[in-house]
Amino acid sequence: MSNSLLSLKDVHANIHQYNILHGVNLEVPKGEVTMLLGRNGAGKTTTLRTIMGLWQAHAGTIELAGMDVTRQPTAQIAKQGVGYVPEDMGIFSDLTVEENMRLAAVSAPLSQERMDRIFLAFPPLKTFWHSAAGNLSGGQKQMLSIARAMAEERQLYLIDEPTKGLAPAIINTMAAALSELKAKGATILMVEQNFEVAKYLGDHCAVMEDGKIIWTGPMNELAQDNELQERLMGLNMEAS
Amino acid sequence: MSTAPQHNPTLGQASLKDRFAPYIPIALVPLLMLVGMVAIQAPSSWMTLTVSGLAMGMMIFIMASGLTLVFGLMDVINFGHGAFVSVGAFIGISILLSLGALTGAPSLFLNILAILAAIVGAMIGAGALGWAFERVIVKPVYGAHLKQILVTMGGMIVVEQLILVLWGPDEIFINRPEALKGAFIFLGAAVEKYRLLAVVFGLGIFFAMRWVLRHTKIGLIVRAGVENGEMVKALGYPLRLVFISIFIAGSALAGLGGVMWGLYQEVITAHMGGNLMVLVFIVVIIGGLGSVEGCFIGALLVGLLQNYVGFLDPKLALVSNIGLMVLILMWRPQGMVPVVRAK
Ligand SMILES: Nc1ncnc2c1ncn2[C@@H]1O[C@H](COP(=O)(O)OP(=O)(O)O)[C@@H](O)[C@H]1O
Ligand SMILES: [Mg+2]
Numbered sequence: 001m002s003n004s005l006l007s008l009k010d011v012h013a014n015i016h017q018y019n020i021l022h023g024v025n026l027e028v029p030k031g032e033v034t035m036l037l038g039r040n041g042a043g044k045t046t047t048l049r050t051i052m053g054l055w056q057a058h059a060g061t062i063e064l065a066g067m068d069v070t071r072q073p074t075a076q077i078a079k080q081g082v083g084y085v086p087e088d089m090g091i092f093s094d095l096t097v098e099e100n101m102r103l104a105a106v107s108a109p110l111s112q113e114r115m116d117r118i119f120l121a122f123p124p125l126k127t128f129w130h131s132a133a134g135n136l137s138g139g140q141k142q143m144l145s146i147a148r149a150m151a152e153e154r155q156l157y158l159i160d161e162p163t164k165g166l167a168p169a170i171i172n173t174m175a176a177a178l179s180e181l182k183a184k185g186a187t188i189l190m191v192e193q194n195f196e197v198a199k200y201l202g203d204h205c206a207v208m209e210d211g212k213i214i215w216t217g218p219m220n221e222l223a224q225d226n227e228l229q230e231r232l233m234g235l236n237m238e239a240s
Numbered sequence: 241m242s243t244a245p246q247h248n249p250t251l252g253q254a255s256l257k258d259r260f261a262p263y264i265p266i267a268l269v270p271l272l273m274l275v276g277m278v279a280i281q282a283p284s285s286w287m288t289l290t291v292s293g294l295a296m297g298m299m300i301f302i303m304a305s306g307l308t309l310v311f312g313l314m315d316v317i318n319f320g321h322g323a324f325v326s327v328g329a330f331i332g333i334s335i336l337l338s339l340g341a342l343t344g345a346p347s348l349f350l351n352i353l354a355i356l357a358a359i360v361g362a363m364i365g366a367g368a369l370g371w372a373f374e375r376v377i378v379k380p381v382y383g384a385h386l387k388q389i390l391v392t393m394g395g396m397i398v399v400e401q402l403i404l405v406l407w408g409p410d411e412i413f414i415n416r417p418e419a420l421k422g423a424f425i426f427l428g429a430a431v432e433k434y435r436l437l438a439v440v441f442g443l444g445i446f447f448a449m450r451w452v453l454r455h456t457k458i459g460l461i462v463r464a465g466v467e468n469g470e471m472v473k474a475l476g477y478p479l480r481l482v483f484i485s486i487f488i489a490g491s492a493l494a495g496l497g498g499v500m501w502g503l504y505q506e507v508i509t510a511h512m513g514g515n516l517m518v519l520v521f522i523v524v525i526i527g528g529l530g531s532v533e534g535c536f537i538g539a540l541l542v543g544l545l546q547n548y549v550g551f552l553d554p555k556l557a558l559v560s561n562i563g564l565m566v567l568i569l570m571w572r573p574q575g576m577v578p579v580v581r582a583k
Binding site: 102103 | 457460461463464467468470471472473474475476477478479579580582
């Protein structure tokens with residue numbers, strides 16, 4: 001694909017002595033949302049961490065906007081405009097919400113306009129601006145984690161299970177905020193276990209199994225094909 | 241950019257116990273003083289010992305503060321930290337001995353000028369040694385604790401031998417600068433001038449450090465890095481560079497502690513740093529690995545206990561501090577001020 005912002009070619013990665021990714025091929029088109037799906041332990045988180053350089057790819061290449069970033073240190077990759085929301089949210093709990101945001105704004109202090117946009121999407125962050133982030137609820141921590149990724153101009157967002165363990169009302173807030181981000185033209189690679197959210201936000205979809213991508217295609221194609229879902233992910237769709 | 245929220249937020253009512261919990265460690269310091277007063281009885285001895293204990297605590301804090309951050313940031317256990325104390329002491333004291341005109345004058349200003357020169361030299365020397373130590377000895381063993389312990393201890397032995405080569409095998413005795421000799425009589429108790437200066441100086445360093453950690457960007461990065469270094473990198477900060485800077489700063493502070501300790505004891509030896517490491521490690525552990533505030537409180541407790549027990553029964557001084565460590569770890573296994581760490 002020529003409009004790919006991020007492309008992984010035959011990426012292999014180890015965690016300690018274990019072989020986790022065995023040749024991941026993935027294209028993330030610019031300006032669209034790509035959903036990374038798959039069973040627990042399929043290697044989705046490992047894929048995002050490898051893109052961030054938190055695990056080393058020992059074979060294959062990772063290209064960001066045409067540049068080889070495979071061996072770049074994590075900080076360097078981040079500086080090229082990659083916002084990362086890790087699965088565990090990576091909140092600095094000893095720091096206040098304000099300090100978390102201040103750290104996230106690496107290249108320039110947060111502008112009022114950007115803060116307004118963030119507060120509009122996540123009102124609790126404004127309320128608890130000067131509270132220790134460790135005292136926030138799970139949903140508020142997730143908001144802060146996404147808000148941190150939004151603190152800078154980004155060309156790519158990597159978001160790992162932003163709705164994990166959240167109450168339905170908060171999942172809606174999260175989905176709305178991400179949808180807003182998408183409407184602004186952001187490129188997003190997102191891991192999501194909640195299929196409703198995946199359907200709602202995703203343009204494209206890649207399904208992982210055992211350290212490989214086993215299926216890619218438009219999100220709505222997967223969404224309409226229950227048999228395919230069953231086969232790829234063993235999803236049993238709850239009534240909703 | 242710190243716009244205040246428009247209304248008063250609450251985060252749910254914390255229980256009374258939770259709200260007081262953070263202040264318990266600092267309350268232990270006056271509590272220990274009180275216990276000391278009861279045990280020692282003679283108020284003038286108690287006063288002398290308390291000032292002496294606080295002075296000792298401040299100096300141990302200065303030596304230990306870098307070590308706790310180095311551990312917090314990169315999980316590096318540096319058993320060679322004592323080398324920086326010794327090297328700082330030898331460089332600083334050599335400078336001081338060469339400035340006899342300043343130290344011999346009965347002017348507090350000139351004396352302090354000489355001490356400042358010694359401190360600057362010691363910090364530069366110890367900091368430079370720290371930089372080399374990190375590159376040559378620590379960097380190859382990131383992530384491997386057992387190797388870290390072995391090679392850093394080895395590194396310290398090498399540095400101690402180098403001191404013996406450069407300065408000779410004998411201990412060096414020193415006289416304190418004129419204006420810092422002797423004691424004040426305060427409420428009938430003799431309070432050595434130098435100890436008072438050490439307390440003031442230590443407090444200044446602690447509050448300066450706290451200010452940097454709380455109010456500067458580099459301070460935020462360090463605090464965030466202690467909790468979750470990966471996330472600091474993922475935001476775009478070169479964690480390794482931050483770590484090296486902290487390692488160098490911590491070594492420089494250890495060197496500063498060495499000069500102060502030398503002036504306190506009025507003698508320096510190549511092994512002084514290594515000998516002090518037992519107390520320094522106790523302080524770092526009971527404070528909570530990675531916590532500068534815990535380290536400070538721990539150092540004061542250890543300094544006070546060492547002096548009180550040393551007065552009552554000198555043989556028990558070190559044992560009592562090991563006992564203190566055991567008690568505190570039974571109460572709070574992560575140390576008095578536990579630091580949240582993601583890994
Ligand atoms: N730190 C780790 N150490 C060892 N194995 C790990 C580690 N992290 C993940 N794994 C293993 O890697 C595989 C992929 O994990 P992960 O990428 O987290 O899966 P997913 O995010 O798709 O649920 C799993 O088998 C998991 O057990
Ligand atoms: Mg995962």
